Amino acid sequence: MAGEFDGLVAAVTGGASGIGAAIAQRLMADGARVAVLDRDVSNPPEGALAVQADVSDDASVRAAVDRVLQEWDRLDVLVNNAGIGAQGTVADNSDDEWLQVLNVNLLGMVRTARAALPALRRSPSAAIVNTGSIAATAGIPQRAVYSASKGAVHALTRAMAADHLAEGIRVCAVAPGTADTPWIGRLLERADDPAAERAALEARQPHGRLVSAEEVAGAVAYLASPRSTSTTGIVLAVDGGMQELRLRPRS
Known part of the structure; x- marks a missing residue:
């Protein structure tokens, strides 16, 4: 059977590991040609085009998108997945730490979308x-700067969806709950009692x-x-019900 993404090209930032690698593998399994854009592309998903890129640097992002276009002469899907974690209350992180997280988690998406828009405007899908x-939506302790950056991502998603709908570009977001990722693994390793x-x-x-x-x-x-x-401007939660459900404690 034909895949949903047959003939389409996708770029996934932060696509060499964790959630990004799983996204790249899923899109390839569904027929897409996929480029993974990451700072470390030494071990990319099998079958993906590995493109070194740093989303905190505009020139790096533009060069990476150009590389994808040189390879396939089109870009249909952009997955803005690259990001960094951070811990602490509003009093714990310095200005430099706040700026670093916002620069990667928010402005990184701005840079990549901005570079990809000319190609996306030519895509039929x-x-x-x-x-x-x-x-972004549930208050989680010790996540002030991270939460602020992801709240901005949700707001940006809706604004972009409104701006680009008439151009035939849909913009959505996915909102994972606590996911089994390398970053969570590193946090657990540093805990006094990881289990x-x-x-x-x-x-x-x-x-x-x-x-x-x-x-x-x-x-x-x-x-x-x-x-x-017909799906645009939404944030789809994948959180096991964490945002919306209020269950009684298990006995």
Whole structure:
């Protein structure tokens, strides 16, 4: 059977590992040709075009998008997934740390979308999917700067959707709950009791476990699909019910 993305080209920032790699693999499985844009492309998903890029640098982003166009002469789907984590209250992080997180998590998406727009405008199936977070809408302790950056991503997603709908470009976001990613793994390694900390993270989500990278990838594939032509301007939660459900404690 033909894949949903047959004939289409996708670029995934932060696509060499974690959620980004799962997204790249899912889009390729559904027929897309995929470029992964990442600072470290030493171990990209098999079959993907590896393009070194730093989303905090405009020239690097533009060169990476140009590389994709040189290879395939089109770009149909952009997945803005690159991001960094941060811990702390509003009093804990310096101005430099705030600026670094916003520069990567928010402005990184601005730079990549800006560079990709001319090619996306030529696509018959153009879509942008941004990676947001449950931290944008649910107050999570010790995540002030990270939450602020992802809240801005959600707002940016809606503004972009309004700006570019008439050009045939759909813009959506996916909002994962606490996902089983390398960053969460590093946090657990630093915890005094990693097993207890993991259990607490799992219990925080109503379905009782961490979100998998493959589940997030499935949501991204739906949002980016050329079959989802009436879906734009939304933020799709993949959080085990963390945002919307209020369950009674398990006995």
